[in-house]
Amino acid sequence: MRLSTKGEYASRAMLELALRFAAGPQHIRDISAAQDIPERFLEQILLQLKRAGYLRSRKGPQGGYFLSRPPEGISVADVIRVMDGPLAPIDCVSVTAHEICPKEDGCVLKGLWKETRDAIASILERTTLADLVERSRSSRKKTSTRNRH
Amino acid sequence: MRLSTKGEYASRAMLELALRFAAGPQHIRDISAAQDIPERFLEQILLQLKRAGYLRSRKGPQGGYFLSRPPEGISVADVIRVMDGPLAPIDCVSVTAHEICPKEDGCVLKGLWKETRDAIASILERTTLADLVERSRSSRKKTSTRNRH
């Protein structure tokens, strides 16, 4: 039940972009540095997220990446599905990659996998980047009040 | 968030063994046939589950595998952990493979992964092989009354 490194990096990068949403385009290099993600690897990840429609970009100096819509409109599930595919533990219970199970009869395990899928999806779908930003800001306030820019 | 084939096969095999728990040792071959799992592959899986303490075996004619304790005492989480390792999406929130996160401060995502892990674990830990057997029997009764042996 593992999340790929790519999926984790993508989540972190999107969070970073959500945190700086108001500040306009962000360079790959800066996101890479802020979140400690290999630059060339991050490049591919952002590109993938762009192709999926969650990011837009601008070239040249003052260029960079930015969310294609406000953080409220993008869930963690959206991000992970782009990077890692369906959330379901196995395909026969996936909503996005539904595949007919040859063993239709009394496959009790199928019910269990579906339950699992729904539990995962319900958490990741209702959690938006805006939620993460909010949590991030409130936890930062509690621990220390440093405002690095 | 994928379950490996091995994890799925293991679950199916254990369910099969739970269904036939009263009948004594079951041959690899029969489990393989009943659940449509490659025989030599299943061999390894059962061996692994044996080493983990969930199965016992007997050699020679009338030999085979059987659960080391009643189906109530083995959860699906137990089985999957043997085959695929920790249930957690990433190691820093795993109970079994806990690893210190270098980015301690305000890692909001960590909270989310933990929530996800707990949701998965709660389902798979409370579901025992006995539960699956029960569900299997009641659903079999509903759809048809064929009793293949």
Next chain:
DNA sequence: AAGTTTGCCTATTGAGTAAGTCGACTATTA
């Protein structure tokens, strides 16, 4: 217009894992 900055795209690599196969060995029982 030239040059710099930045993202865009494709290919490649190296490591590791996943899924499955194989051959020989050992214990049990008829």
Next chain:
DNA sequence: TAATAGTCGACTTACTCAATAGGCAAACTT
């Protein structure tokens, strides 16, 4: 003692993951 069945380790094949690299295209600067 022959047949049955599990045990063990090695091997294979294909694929995926994580990352790197090279050149291209757009945009901004001077």
